[in-house]
Amino acid sequence: MQKTGFNKEAQNEVSFIGVNRHRIGVDGEGVTTLAAFHGCPLHCRYCLNPSCLDTNARVHKFTPESLYQQLLIDDLYFVATGGGVCFGGGEPLLRPEFIRQFHALCAGRWKITLETSLNVPLKSLQMVTPLVNDFIIDIKDANDEIYMAYTGKSNAQVWENLAWLAANYDREHVILRVPLIPEFNTEEDRERSVERLSKIGFGNFDRFTYRVEETGIRKLGDRD
Secondary structure: OOHHHHOHHHOOOOOEEEEEEEOOOOOOOEEEEEEEOOOOOOOOOOOHHHHHOOOOOOOOEEEEEHHHHHHHHHHHHHHHHHEEEEEEEOOOOHHHHHHHHHHHHHHHOOOOEEEEEOOOOHHHHHHHHHOEEEEEEOOOOOOOOHHHHHHHOOOHHHHHHHHHHHHOOOHHHHHEEEEEOOOOOOOHHHHHHHHHHHHHHOOOOEEEEEEEOOOOOEEEEEEE
């Protein structure tokens, strides 16, 4: 394998809450592996991966090189099906340099999908956009009051990033997740989100519902 020339600092390990192989039809085309980063700027009330914020969570440590070496086992699947790696979390755009270095190792053989809230500095998005084949963006809700009540943070940065992405990226390769969240938004709120997103040029929407189980555990429900 070719030498990458990464310096020692660039090879520092980062934490992942999991690496899940052989996923089909949930995070990009073909066979994919989900690599979920630890760490997130949001505190969603019904977080699907609460371990991403748990300082005591069991994590896996990888450098770009060591993650690449682990995923090489599925190179044939990725290439044959047009699949690759989906970086999620947590929030992958907290680690743009890691993604850039990992992409250099793939040399364009594997597709890179990013599952993100976009609630990060614009410069982080700009750094990785040329490397990403597909974005899956979790909008939550376009209304800032609803968004803040659910996540604990404003979505002003999300809208700045969406506007930049709409102007600088192929919008056909962006999927926007617009959930119905019990106790936080309504069908009408969701359709207002879709309408506002449509006005800036997006058209691929994933509508789904959070479902409340009898145990009180909240998880992602079936797609509408």
